Amino acid sequence: MTTVACRDFLDRFDSSDSPRNGSPADLSVQAHLRHCPSCRSFVEDLGKIRAAGAQLAASDPEPPARIWFALRAELEKEGLIRDTPSEVPSKSWLAELFSGKFSVLPRPVLAGGYLAALLAIAFGLSGPINSRINRQRWLDGTQSSTEPLSAQLMSAEKASFSSWPASETPVTASLHQNLEIVDNYISLCENSVREDPENELAREYLYEAYQQKADLLAQLNDR
């Protein structure tokens, strides 16, 4: 077996030719590497770089949601897409959730839960959007879409109450009490959001409050 000299090594060795986890394909290069520690260290270094590169992919961050919002706004502006609510994909998993796990609940509670979840999406997905979006239009849109939803949630709740039996067990009494606490919490959060619609934390809290209310309504109905 003839081996190449170090000075010729670089011309013969091509790290892109070797398999992803293997040794160089050129036999003379392989033979040289067996006897030359410095060239071996060179090849090992390139192997480490390749391995570290693959690890970089594992740490790739999730792109922020605002990219889609900005992109969508631009596409709408250019008339490239027909108007369809951005919740469309979410609606399907929501529908699945409410037709699966909660399908035993009566319609008013289901509607309440569904509305609460829609509110959650409306608040959860709205974050600081880059300058390409008309910020005022977005704020107006958020308010005008959440207010009717909130009113509908309230009427769904009333309908649920009317369907419950008059006699209360200690558990349902406690659930009612919790519901009152959550309602107070919701009005506090709503005020905060109204005062500062761009406050992400306030929106997050309101989102959680509606979720808690939906959970409580579901539990009350189970009783």
Place this chain on the structure above:
Amino acid sequence: MAQAGNAAAFERLYRLHNRRVYSLCLRMVGNTAEAEDLTQEAFLQLFRKIATFRGESAFSTWLHRLAVNVVLMRLRKKSATESSLDEMTEPDEESGGPRRDFGMADLRLSGSIDRVNLQRAVDHLPPGYKAVFVLHDVQGYEHNEIAEIMDCSIGNSKSQLHKARMRLRELLHESLRDRAREDRKAAGNAGGED
């Protein structure tokens, strides 16, 4: 459906590919705000041109080609000079092209390479090297796909990758040397204070 302007189809396409495109942009520019802007720009171009997609190549390859072009255009504008792919991948001696001091035992990269250090080194690669390295070693594309994405030959893709790795090795060695120098300096200062 997306070709007919269906918003839901657009969104589905976006959700399917946004992570890889964002990652590519982020690795290429090393800045989240700019990566967001470039991701948006790449998808915007995609949706503008989607009616022309004929399925001759894989959709993701087509999209990555758009994304790479968007990023390279931005980098070109930034450098404010018109430069070809060759110029971007073949740095001259002044800008630190690959040297042949490849086998020094004392320059061995010890242990595994830290992700932060590697990313820092990647940030210093010329754009062409960087694109091939990110596409192949980070995102796992094969050379035939990279050749399509970068509009170059398979041989060119292989050669750029090899050069990119060698340049990265140099950059990593440089950072090791810098760190050793700083350590020595700090030790010297500490000794002087005693």
